[in-house]
Amino acid sequence: MKLSNTNTQRYLLRIADAALILSQRNSEWCGHGPILEEDLAQANMALDLLGQARALLTHAGAADGLDEDQLAMLRLEHQFLNPVLFELPHAVDGRRPGDFAFTVVRNFLTAAWFNLLWTKLQGSSDTELAAIAEKSLKEARYHLQHSADWCVRLGDGTADSQARMQAALERAWPYLGELFEGDEVDAAAEAQKLGPSWASLQAEWRALVEPVLAQATLKLPKDRPNAHRGRHGAHSEHLGHLLSDLQYLQRAYPGGTW
């Protein structure tokens, strides 16, 4: 698939793909949740993310005459621009449904990030993006509340749950740098008032997550320089497997509809 790959398109696709890929990941809990109510909650929130991704993909593809389905179902792995954190499987060994502690930790860390991003994007010079942000922020606020609640319950829970949460936090932490790295795409977005440079979100993000992690009695892992380049299309080995699930139907039955 040919994409114009403008800075604006890439800025939009990075956010759209973050939402799309996390939605696909979290939907893996459907039918496997630790309790019925949480099973529904994960599916509900995955659908919220899918809705956000659909709106952004539609917007990002318009310039190239591509619709949301073409972008989601027919792009190749290296054309996805989500940070690597969003594509990681729930369990270290990739077994499904996976490690609920990691699900909670990642949902919490990324919901805080989405909250800041959507808040800033409400003031975008792109009115459609601003409208998407306004709608998405309400959903992200709930996602943050829900995941923060689990973080505290499990972190400040039993010795076993705390150890699992701490391990999940250690696993997620090295991937966070990618969420706060600025590059030419961010610089262009900032200059056009399309949206914030991701680098500018870090201080507020820390102020948002650190009190919750402290309340959850979890220790902050050591920061490391970012080594991940999902935003540039260089992904972990996990994205291809995820896409083979996501894209299977359109690949097997091109143009198939309900």
Place this chain on the structure above:
Amino acid sequence: MSTNEWPLWEVFVRAKSGLDHKHCGSLHAPDSAMAVQMAREVYTRRQEGVSIWVVKSEHIVASDPGEKGQLFDPADDKVYRHPTFYKLPASVDHM
């Protein structure tokens, strides 16, 4: 799904146009905050409501079904308790 010993909560939801909270079901949750959150997930995901109440099931005191006869049957033949024997003015005829 794992089994657990979380207490049972009764969920009441008020619809957008409704004035009263209506009982819509129950769920298990470790505490009241999570009960509200779970009720939101389970009972309001199709725009059913704008307000949620939860109450621990054990706090609801119910009449004994076994006493149904003595409690409620005596009202059966007390038709005079309905104000149907009065002639109403035409203006309030549809009371």
